Amino acid sequence: MNFCNVKSAAIRWSLFVALLLCGCVFLQLIIARKASAIISSVPSVSIPSYSPDVLLNDIEARAKYLALRVKDTNFFAYSVQPKDNLWKIAKKYGYSVHSIIGTNPQLKTYEVNLNQKILLPSSGGSLHPIQDNDTWKKIAERYDVDEKILQDVNFGISNLVPGEYVFIPGKTPAIDLMNKDMQAKYELRSLFRSPLNGRYSSVFGKRKHPVTGQSSFHGGVDIAVPSGSWVGAAADGVVIVASHNVGHYGTAVFIDHKNGYITHYGHLSSIHVRVGQKVKKGQLIAKSGATGRVTGSHLHFTIKKGDKSLDPMKFIW
Numbered sequence: 001m002n003f004c005n006v007k008s009a010a011i012r013w014s015l016f017v018a019l020l021l022c023g024c025v026f027l028q029l030i031i032a033r034k035a036s037a038i039i040s041s042v043p044s045v046s047i048p049s050y051s052p053d054v055l056l057n058d059i060e061a062r063a064k065y066l067a068l069r070v071k072d073t074n075f076f077a078y079s080v081q082p083k084d085n086l087w088k089i090a091k092k093y094g095y096s097v098h099s100i101i102g103t104n105p106q107l108k109t110y111e112v113n114l115n116q117k118i119l120l121p122s123s124g125g126s127l128h129p130i131q132d133n134d135t136w137k138k139i140a141e142r143y144d145v146d147e148k149i150l151q152d153v154n155f156g157i158s159n160l161v162p163g164e165y166v167f168i169p170g171k172t173p174a175i176d177l178m179n180k181d182m183q184a185k186y187e188l189r190s191l192f193r194s195p196l197n198g199r200y201s202s203v204f205g206k207r208k209h210p211v212t213g214q215s216s217f218h219g220g221v222d223i224a225v226p227s228g229s230w231v232g233a234a235a236d237g238v239v240i241v242a243s244h245n246v247g248h249y250g251t252a253v254f255i256d257h258k259n260g261y262i263t264h265y266g267h268l269s270s271i272h273v274r275v276g277q278k279v280k281k282g283q284l285i286a287k288s289g290a291t292g293r294v295t296g297s298h299l300h301f302t303i304k305k306g307d308k309s310l311d312p313m314k315f316i317w
């Protein structure tokens, strides 16, 4: 083998390696171009956003917005059925009416119409309308919930955008963030609580009197309960009447509350407060009975402002 042959073999090998390298680079370029073409053809995945106006007024859009952002609770648009009211609907789904008000910031009244759409959560809670300068900490403090849990529940919300919503599980809505109409109605109902739990056997308004049989005006509600059931004050106030002989009320207690409201509790069996005593909302004041003009044992409950009797159903939850 001479020197020249060795040299040409080396050149051939170098050329071969160089060609191989060039081929590799070329192949890589083709692969890279193909890959980038594939990547750019895949649509970018992003959670759709909605304007504050759409979120407030379009129930379906709000349900979709929440479905992608909140975990463990489902949201759906419900069509109001014949004879429905917010209380009945809430009961059917196992939470209080506060959850319906809390997830429906568009409502301006408690009355709903047939086929009206409302948003229902699968479990109780409220929507917090995100405010300017809100932070997770601020929202958590407002509703007294754990900040981490709140962020975990609202896993799909990375930025707190004013006009959008955060779901607060198990909490009632913030009164100061409601629309003005609902705020007034909600505050009114927050003044009083029901003196006891029971079936409403007679409501406010015109009725045939159960004893006289004549048409008369019923200035309160009757709550059917066994004699001896505890009766609580409907709100903070001062006892102004506590007597066993108050006309057809029989044994009765009257309480004067602030803002000109007075409540009456009639047909009692015993009284556990005295005139002039200050009482707290929910404090036990008497036991129910069947004194005065009655056909059976029940509590008569009246709310008055000045001389005017008001419908208690508009005041208590």
Ligand SMILES: [Zn+2]
Pocket (backbone or CB within 6 Å): 202, 218, 220, 221, 222, 299, 300, 301
């Ligand atoms: Zn009555």
